[in-house]
Amino acid sequence: MRPTRVADMDADQVERDLAGLDLAVTDLDVRAPDGRQLVGLHSLTLAAGSSLAIRGPSGAGKSSLLYALSGLVQPRAGRVVWGKTDIAQLDEAARARFRRENVGLIFQDFLLFEELDVIDNASLAAAFAPRAERAARRRQAVHWLDRLGLGRAGLRKTDSFSGGERQRIAVARALSGEPAIILADEPTASLDRASADRLIDDLVGLAKGAGRTLIAVTHDAGLAERMDRTLTMAEGKVVGDAHG
Template sequence: MAAPEAGLALSVAGLTVQAPDGRRLAEVPALTVAPGSSVAIRGPSGAGKTTLLHALSGLVRPASGRVAWGGTDLAALGDAALTRFRRDRIGLIFQDFLLFEELGALDNAAIATAFLPRGQRLALRQRAGTWLDRLGLGQAGVRRADSFSGGERQRIAVARALANDPPVILADEPTASLDRASADRLAVDLAALSRDTGRTLVVVTHDATLAARLDRVLTMAEGRIVEDTHG
């Protein structure tokens, strides 16, 4: 597998995310993350963890402030440019997998080929297959997604997020729907992805085992970062 682009640095300044009614959902005066490092975001439900992650990915627009990956300010991008940036630079892993049940593992992991020029599709499909193999699902490419266990489904979602070789991985509660053994295996996989490939990894999680494997833990409460611990 070709080496991916080095992880991007994150810089957040004066960030405020509000609900439509004006309530403050998250407020981060300043945050920096070194390229290639791994960060867990923890805290009780409703603390603003997922809101912050969505702001970091550009899925929600902040009321004010700056989120920059590798010097690119997401707020300065129009909708089309932001979509392209997220497609090319950010791999997203969701708690609920979001797989197409009627498709096989490989077709799910390579689903982005549907949105690429024909000349780029084969390379992405090959990368998706390589990641499935690395994550232990190399022999399951044609099995329908609805035949897989929760742990297998999440690994398909990880392969999908990595198929385009993004320098940044953002994951929202990736172990929440898994049994303990599957969660522990995924924790090892995610930590290794950042350590071995140089990707920048940010994970929202309640899982202490996963958080302990990462370089840094941010704790949130009432929309603010209240503790910043380095491993």
């Protein structure tokens, strides 16, 4: 069967998809290169605009699930359907394009380019976005930096910032493409309590306000309790699913 590619979709389809992407995962099987199963998930659905925390001990497969949902990991089997697009069926370039257009990623240790200034970091994707989108990407990056209280920091190099500030720059980077989906991997794990609380407020507020889907892998109870739903994993399987 020929895979559905974002590139193949007509403009209406893409626009409708961007308006909100429901998630439907079925029979997901993610394996390590040595064949060990990292995630085995029979079914998971998530409505567009809702939020989900994924919890569980180390090695439970939380990050592997998150990366499979973002298309960074190609599952051995199963479907990961965002809106109408099964990203498990896309080739690598199409998955990269899907992420560029629909997904904002946030990592535990920020992953900023120390030698770039704040705006360049926040608008990193402008460098490989189509020429017509570059200016808008930079404008959006500046806008989100402003919303996150870093409006005056634009031309400073990132190495002078605290952990909390850095993670907010990373959030601005994730939002600069106006994604429908935000995927965060332990976003507060490197932060002190006060910074973590502020980040949680920002992240949850900005996601919910714009109707974005937010999925976060976290050990942070403070973050988990602000989410609509919490999935608990152990040894690659879902062992708990709590709403509210």
